Amino acid sequence: MVTPDLRTILATSAYKTATYSFVLPLRAAAVLAEATPAAEEHLTEIGRHLGLAYQLQDDLLSVFGDAEAHGKDPFSDLREGKETAIIAYARMTGHWPSIELRFGTPELSEPDAADMRDRLRECGAEDFVRGLVQEQLTAASTVLAEAETEGTLSTAAARTILQLASRIEGRSE
Secondary structure, eight states: OOOOOHHHHHHHHIIIIIIIIIIHHHHHHHHHTTOOHHHHHHHHHHHHHHHHHHHHHHHHHHHHSOHHHHOSOTTHHHHHTOOOHHHHHHHTSTTHHHHHTTTTOTTOOHHHHHHHHHHHHHTTHHHHHHHHHHHHHHHHHHHHHHHHHHTSSOHHHHHHHHHHHHHHHTOOO
């Protein structure tokens, strides 16, 4: 099996989560509102950034989040061997050999999973992916400001999208 690199993982997330959960709904709203093609293009780009930020934040929650807050197995991605940006980053560090030993082990114990999470944190994977989330949110805000300045999106639409973006950043469930 070929292990996907960070670029591939981010592209897959952008095409999958971003497209279905953000880009298409925003484009549908643009079509229904009879918006200009320029507005539709801006919304498509904003949706791509927000969708990727959402997926990256979801990956963070699945490893580092509070299971009681989000209600799912905090180590399911580690047990499944899910290739995320967290794992792609960890693969590039000296911590990877100790993480790899149990990565993708369905019977991964809570203590072993917690140890793996700690190693992911120590190698910088958590901070790296948090940085990627911020980059995507900043990019979405930049495109949004541009669209508002050009008059392709109304202030009300921009405000609504900014509220959505703030919910992604502060997501704990």
